[in-house]
Amino acid sequence: MATTAYPMQTTPRIDPLDPPHRLLMAPGPTNVDPRVLAAMSKPTVGQFDPYMFKAMDEVQTMLRSIFKTNNTQTMVVDGTSRSAIEAAFVSTIAPGDPVLVCCAGRFGMLLKEIAERCDAEVHVIERPWGEVFPLEQIEQAIIEVKPKLVATVQGDTSTTMCQPLEGLGDICHKYGALLYTDATASMVGNDLRVDEWGIDIATTGMQKCFGGPSGMAPITVSDRAVDVMEQRKSIEAGVADGAQEITTNRIRSNYFDLPQIFDYWGPRHLNHHTEATHMLYAMHEAARIIVEEGIDNVIARHRLNGMAMSAAIEGMGLKLYGDQSHRMNDVIGVVIPNGVDDAAIRAQLLNDFSVEIASSFGPLKGTIWRIGVMGCNARKDAVLTCAAALGNVLERNGVAVTPGKGIEAALAVYEAFESGN
Amino acid sequence: MATTAYPMQTTPRIDPLDPPHRLLMAPGPTNVDPRVLAAMSKPTVGQFDPYMFKAMDEVQTMLRSIFKTNNTQTMVVDGTSRSAIEAAFVSTIAPGDPVLVCCAGRFGMLLKEIAERCDAEVHVIERPWGEVFPLEQIEQAIIEVKPKLVATVQGDTSTTMCQPLEGLGDICHKYGALLYTDATASMVGNDLRVDEWGIDIATTGMQKCFGGPSGMAPITVSDRAVDVMEQRKSIEAGVADGAQEITTNRIRSNYFDLPQIFDYWGPRHLNHHTEATHMLYAMHEAARIIVEEGIDNVIARHRLNGMAMSAAIEGMGLKLYGDQSHRMNDVIGVVIPNGVDDAAIRAQLLNDFSVEIASSFGPLKGTIWRIGVMGCNARKDAVLTCAAALGNVLERNGVAVTPGKGIEAALAVYEAFESGN
Numbered sequence: 001m002a003t004t005a006y007p008m009q010t011t012p013r014i015d016p017l018d019p020p021h022r023l024l025m026a027p028g029p030t031n032v033d034p035r036v037l038a039a040m041s042k043p044t045v046g047q048f049d050p051y052m053f054k055a056m057d058e059v060q061t062m063l064r065s066i067f068k069t070n071n072t073q074t075m076v077v078d079g080t081s082r083s084a085i086e087a088a089f090v091s092t093i094a095p096g097d098p099v100l101v102c103c104a105g106r107f108g109m110l111l112k113e114i115a116e117r118c119d120a121e122v123h124v125i126e127r128p129w130g131e132v133f134p135l136e137q138i139e140q141a142i143i144e145v146k147p148k149l150v151a152t153v154q155g156d157t158s159t160t161m162c163q164p165l166e167g168l169g170d171i172c173h174k175y176g177a178l179l180y181t182d183a184t185a186s187m188v189g190n191d192l193r194v195d196e197w198g199i200d201i202a203t204t205g206m207q208k209c210f211g212g213p214s215g216m217a218p219i220t221v222s223d224r225a226v227d228v229m230e231q232r233k234s235i236e237a238g239v240a241d242g243a244q245e246i247t248t249n250r251i252r253s254n255y256f257d258l259p260q261i262f263d264y265w266g267p268r269h270l271n272h273h274t275e276a277t278h279m280l281y282a283m284h285e286a287a288r289i290i291v292e293e294g295i296d297n298v299i300a301r302h303r304l305n306g307m308a309m310s311a312a313i314e315g316m317g318l319k320l321y322g323d324q325s326h327r328m329n330d331v332i333g334v335v336i337p338n339g340v341d342d343a344a345i346r347a348q349l350l351n352d353f354s355v356e357i358a359s360s361f362g363p364l365k366g367t368i369w370r371i372g373v374m375g376c377n378a379r380k381d382a383v384l385t386c387a388a389a390l391g392n393v394l395e396r397n398g399v400a401v402t403p404g405k406g407i408e409a410a411l412a413v414y415e416a417f418e419s420g421n
Numbered sequence: 422m423a424t425t426a427y428p429m430q431t432t433p434r435i436d437p438l439d440p441p442h443r444l445l446m447a448p449g450p451t452n453v454d455p456r457v458l459a460a461m462s463k464p465t466v467g468q469f470d471p472y473m474f475k476a477m478d479e480v481q482t483m484l485r486s487i488f489k490t491n492n493t494q495t496m497v498v499d500g501t502s503r504s505a506i507e508a509a510f511v512s513t514i515a516p517g518d519p520v521l522v523c524c525a526g527r528f529g530m531l532l533k534e535i536a537e538r539c540d541a542e543v544h545v546i547e548r549p550w551g552e553v554f555p556l557e558q559i560e561q562a563i564i565e566v567k568p569k570l571v572a573t574v575q576g577d578t579s580t581t582m583c584q585p586l587e588g589l590g591d592i593c594h595k596y597g598a599l600l601y602t603d604a605t606a607s608m609v610g611n612d613l614r615v616d617e618w619g620i621d622i623a624t625t626g627m628q629k630c631f632g633g634p635s636g637m638a639p640i641t642v643s644d645r646a647v648d649v650m651e652q653r654k655s656i657e658a659g660v661a662d663g664a665q666e667i668t669t670n671r672i673r674s675n676y677f678d679l680p681q682i683f684d685y686w687g688p689r690h691l692n693h694h695t696e697a698t699h700m701l702y703a704m705h706e707a708a709r710i711i712v713e714e715g716i717d718n719v720i721a722r723h724r725l726n727g728m729a730m731s732a733a734i735e736g737m738g739l740k741l742y743g744d745q746s747h748r749m750n751d752v753i754g755v756v757i758p759n760g761v762d763d764a765a766i767r768a769q770l771l772n773d774f775s776v777e778i779a780s781s782f783g784p785l786k787g788t789i790w791r792i793g794v795m796g797c798n799a800r801k802d803a804v805l806t807c808a809a810a811l812g813n814v815l816e817r818n819g820v821a822v823t824p825g826k827g828i829e830a831a832l833a834v835y836e837a838f839e840s841g842n
Contacts, residue, residue, distance in 0.1 A: 014483060014712065017463050017706065018463070019476075020472055021464050024466075024467055026467055029467060039437070041459065041462055042439070043440045044440075044443070045441065046450060046777045049771070049777065078504070078635075079500045079676060080676075080695050081695070083676050083694075106659035110657065114675050116671075117673050118673075205695070213700070214468075214694075215698075215699070215700050236531065238527035238528070239782060250538065252539075254503065254535050273502070275635065278458075278703070284438055288437065350470070361659050361660060362659055
């Protein structure tokens with residue numbers, strides 16, 4: 001082999017981390033709640049420590065209440081949000097299974113792609129970006145496709161829309177389909193009723209309205225979906241008692257094999273991966289914060305702050321993007337005025353005010369900004385600061401906006417709320 | 422749907438985390454270095470923040486030096502150790518590809534299983550647990566099987582053995598095969614020379630000799646392996662410029678699609694997942710600690726403390742497990758004396774001394790203990806404390822041991838080192 005010098009011989013000394021202080025108002029990741037950061041630095045325990053099992057059990061209990069479910073199989077996948085999506089799909093879908101994907105944004109496209117990679121027979125229905133599906137359109141497609149799984153995105157951050165899901169579970173079950181929902185960007189900021197709405201699998205992430213760090217993905221699975229997955233179950237040879245139990249049609253992934261993850265989180269605590277201890281600590285505290293405040297209060301807080309932010313945008317003379325009656329509480333789309341340089345504005349906002357907002361993807365790249373009010377940033381001072389900073393940067397760039405009126409409009413929303421109107 | 426009350430209505434208040442203070446001397450997870458814990462609580466930045474890219478670049482630079490490689494594609498997978506194994510396999514192996522797995526312990530079995538789930542044509546060669554493979558045996562199998570990938574475990578924690586790898590890359594390349602090595606339990610505690618030994622893909626975890634938390638998995642990929650993976654590359658529709666580029670034989674996973682992860686870590690920073698910011702902070706500091714001390718000094722420290730621990734075990738009259746000339750520096754196997762109740766001893770050790778050690782898996786379950794000296798626990802007081810505690814518990818359980826002689830033997834190892842002998 002080559003005897004090139006290893007890079008370290010010429011690498012300068014690397015300084016300790018010293019990240020800038022940002023106000024993160026993009027639609028995730030958001031600033032991690034200081035209580036969550038503090039929890040992450042608690043002492044490490046082993047993966048089979050009785051205390052670890054207690055912490056895992058408590059996380060499960062709290063997640064059930066946040067998902068509004070009684071599902072036994074409620075836990076986390078050790079990865080970012082999309083890891084739980086893939087775990088849900090690869091554990092449910094065998095090659096050739098028909099899957100119906102409802103696609104009206106980038107994250108619908110992601111569901112389509114993940115289903116394709118599972119070698120599902122993928123059927124896609126679409127809506128223009130910025131719209132949601134009427135349930136009748138989904139039902140019609142279910143009748144035609146007869147899918148094993150119907151895949152939806154509750155809140156597609158790329159478009160800021162929140163898909164209504166109430167009643168969809170019953171429709172899916174009537175035709176023998178399972179219902180999957182990606183609630184990464186919506187959950188905790190918008191109502192999600194897993195049991196009442198008949199959602200069989202819902203997944204999310206920690207870096208948005210949970211107010212935690214990216215890298216751990218809550219998931220809940222109904223008994224109906226568990227039954228489907230368990231038919232494809234196998235136990236790892238290294239931990240099986242006796243010969244390895246392998247079924248036909250084995251799940252194509254070890255890491256995302258949910259039945260194995262159920263055994264790890266269940267009373268057998270059968271070893272699979274080594275649970276990400278300190279991320280679990282983060283999850284525990286993020287869930288505790290939500291449970292303390294009450295999930296419905298947290299949702300209402302996101303709604304209030306989202307309304308204030310959208311009022312500020314309109315008040316300063318900018319135009320909101322998309323169907324506002326179906327907007328996610330926690331993500332606001334702003335039409336970028338003609339002739340305005342998206343990247344330059346965002347760079348100035350970041351460099352001068354240390355405030356981060358985002359643009360979008362695909363057809364909306366450079367045409368809208370997306371502002372998130374998520375987790376502990378769903379609060380008055382964060383909304384006002386972001387609005388004031390954006391207004392100032394636009395003004396300095398010659399855009400005809402009225403920042404003061406934006407702040408007044410936002411304050412009026414808070415005042416109306418406080419006075420009970 | 423059922424109208425059962427959601428659990429929270431009957432769930433008791435959940436207290437803040439307050440984990441016990443453990444001395445983790447199992448072979449991982451180990452105690453996270455306090456400097457790493459502190460780094461994890463630094464302020465969150467966005468996934469496209471210039472500071473985030475700087476931190477990612479620095480992690481890559483440091484990981485290259487720790488892997489002893491110049492590989493451009495050196496980064497982390499956002500998941501536990503086995504997530505990187507699966508990423509390596511699913512990105513390299515197309516269904517039907519011949520793979521040769523070298524299996525002499527539980528983690529060899531895991532490689533076999535992951536390869537099977539990729540629908541590889543899996544060929545396995547075995548050694549009894551507690552032994553390593555002579556390179557001639559591997560070469561002979563390569564000649565017979567003509568594999569696309571040869572999969573090895575450097576340090577199989579289940580057996581404490583460290584597989585010699587020097588020269589194996591040349592053998593693999595001679596027959597057109599790629600060499601994969603799982604270095605989860607061995608790396609940083611034992612020498613690993615990715616470039617010099619011709620290893621095409623090596624993966625590891627953070628919760629062992631890196632002294633970090635579980636949940637993030639370093640990986641390095643040679644140009645030769647990158648070429649193989651890139652032939653199966655596709656760009657996600659939601660972020661592709663124009664039509665999505667899909668090749669035949671697309672990689673079966675989105676989350677573990679390494680070419681997409683390369684684009685995310687590379688100069689294009691093409692969005693894939695949302696990088697696990699605070700785990701990246703942990704990785705940054707864990708790597709900084711290793712680079713500061715010097716990788717070869719860190720390996721020597723693990724070796725010294727492993728020798729002291731094994732001396733303590735023999736000194737107190739217990740028997741070491743496995744071929745000591747091939748033992749990992751950082752994991753010591755101890756034969757459980759006849760008639761001793763493994764679980765009872767470990768429980769007493771945990772409850773009285775808050776010291777954790779482990780048993781093993783499969784044929785070794787309940788027959789050996791495994792003691793890890795990893796990361797910041799590869800130090801004198803941790804070794805002496807663990808040895809003294811184990812000796813005391815065994816003595817109190819009527820086992821004929823001489824704990825004092827164990828400590829003396831360990832001290833003699835340190836003294837010989839300090840005096841340069």
